[in-house]
Amino acid sequence: MARRTLPLPKRLQPAPKRPGEDDGATRLTPAEAGITVVDWIDERMSMSGGIRWMLFRKVPRGINWAYTLGSATMFAFLAQAVTGVFLAMYYRPDASGGAYDSIRYITDDAFLGQFVRGMHKWGASVMIILIFLHMARVFLFGAYKYPRELTWVIGVTLLILTLIMGFTGYLLPFDQRSYWASVVGININGTGPFIGPYLSDFLRGGPEFGATTLSRFYAIHMLLVPGAIIALIGAHLYLVTKLGISAPPWVRAESQTDSMAVIERARTEV
Ligand code: HEM
Numbered sequence: 001m002a003r004r005t006l007p008l009p010k011r012l013q014p015a016p017k018r019p020g021e022d023d024g025a026t027r028l029t030p031a032e033a034g035i036t037v038v039d040w041i042d043e044r045m046s047m048s049g050g051i052r053w054m055l056f057r058k059v060p061r062g063i064n065w066a067y068t069l070g071s072a073t074m075f076a077f078l079a080q081a082v083t084g085v086f087l088a089m090y091y092r093p094d095a096s097g098g099a100y101d102s103i104r105y106i107t108d109d110a111f112l113g114q115f116v117r118g119m120h121k122w123g124a125s126v127m128i129i130l131i132f133l134h135m136a137r138v139f140l141f142g143a144y145k146y147p148r149e150l151t152w153v154i155g156v157t158l159l160i161l162t163l164i165m166g167f168t169g170y171l172l173p174f175d176q177r178s179y180w181a182s183v184v185g186i187n188i189n190g191t192g193p194f195i196g197p198y199l200s201d202f203l204r205g206g207p208e209f210g211a212t213t214l215s216r217f218y219a220i221h222m223l224l225v226p227g228a229i230i231a232l233i234g235a236h237l238y239l240v241t242k243l244g245i246s247a248p249p250w251v252r253a254e255s256q257t258d259s260m261a262v263i264e265r266a267r268t269e270v
Contacts, residue, residue, distance in 0.1 A: 071136035076126050087116060095210060
């Protein structure tokens, strides 16, 4: 069947020809030029297909607000990343007083410093609460079952990494509270079976708690774990898109017991 082509809206049509001009169609309106830039990039990168695949997909009937908890966790992470970048502009991982002074500078003197630090500090708790609520939704709805086991396993890794972010971030102000809380945390890790003592030595950066511990926690908090979280969120979302969102347990797959067939049909109908 031939596709009906609709005319371009007026604001996107080429500007009228000026006297003496050869070809009016070569001049672009600003809106048209915008589209052309996107087209130009897409012609080279071919990303629009992937973006459409990711964003325009069918979701099962009966989904509700509980299904937004994964995205809410992702936005909490993004807020942590943005506020963390601004904090890193002023923070110094210096155990001989510099770390504490830089945090005091952020809180008392830097423009909006207290606000950004507060957002990062409270945001950490928000992200941990949201990730647990998201996990509870997935568990209670049975969404971890076939074929979403790998999505769950990646999720568990994300949960552990998020907790590591909280643990390593807590030391960074390097005040009395964060110092002694981290000493206790590392000692608890040391009591673990087999790898416990090696783990606590690794976290301390040797037998003594001190400057190496701070730079180690800083590197883990700023580089290692955020990088891993970004990569794993990518894999998590790829699987969510590829497998489709699971239906709530009270909505039955239309007359079929094979949910994969239903998912496959939904994907091919898009
Ligand atoms: C940084 C942490 C995480 C982010 C950003 C994230 C993001 C998401 C998003 C956006 C979805 C789709 C919408 C939804 O169901 O809410 C989703 C689904 C899912 N997540 Fe997570 N998630 C995270 C952690 C976890 C954890 C800790 C688990 C479990 C241990 C988990 C297991 C799953 C599963 C099994 C699905 C598929 C649910 C379904 O198909 O109904 N995720 N996740």
